[in-house]
Amino acid sequence: SQQGEEDPQALSIQEGENATMNCSYKTSINNLQWYRQNSGRGLVHLILIRSNEREKHSGRLRVTLDTSKKSSSLLITASRAADTASYFCASNRDTGRRALTFGSGTRLQVQP
């Protein structure tokens, strides 16, 4: 079963605009992570936010976590054509299973 569901499924913006992607999950978590995947490639880790954190920044990335709503958002500011990729959230369920459960992803297209 898919623990996380991203919204929107696809997003197209112009260079310089901000991109916001949302993720919802069903069970309580230890941490939530965001990954990026270029077409046909492996995933690359972007950022991890723990269940006791509400916001985290890394360069042009800003992640928020609302455990009461079981949701997270990823904001990419001042987007570039090179940001074109699929973005996935992944959560660590608070069940003792030491493995990430991934959402279905948001495909971001940044037009130059």
Next chain:
Amino acid sequence: DGGITQSPKYLFRKEGQNVTLSCEQNLNHDAMYWYRQDPGQGLRLIYYSQIVNDFQKGDIAEGYSVSREKKESFPLTVTSAQKNPTAFYLCASSMGWGGPAGELFFGEGSRLTVL
């Protein structure tokens, strides 16, 4: 350079054949994982291993088998019992073996096509 190597990158298989996908890491990570990705979808967990000689089923283990005889290696066999094996397979690793999973490091994937 440290990383995860998956091979082969592309693999074609006839129905009824078993195939083995290789995954090797030189990051000295304890935990290793296999995920399956279908077109336009997210990743689904097949198997994972926290330490040598131990592995656990994920959400879609039926039709797959793994072994973990060495820390560096976690091969995945797609058996003839897997009804729809055509997919993109991703191997990953992470540090440590206790507590929640931290950052995963991924290989570049193996694309399996059943003819």
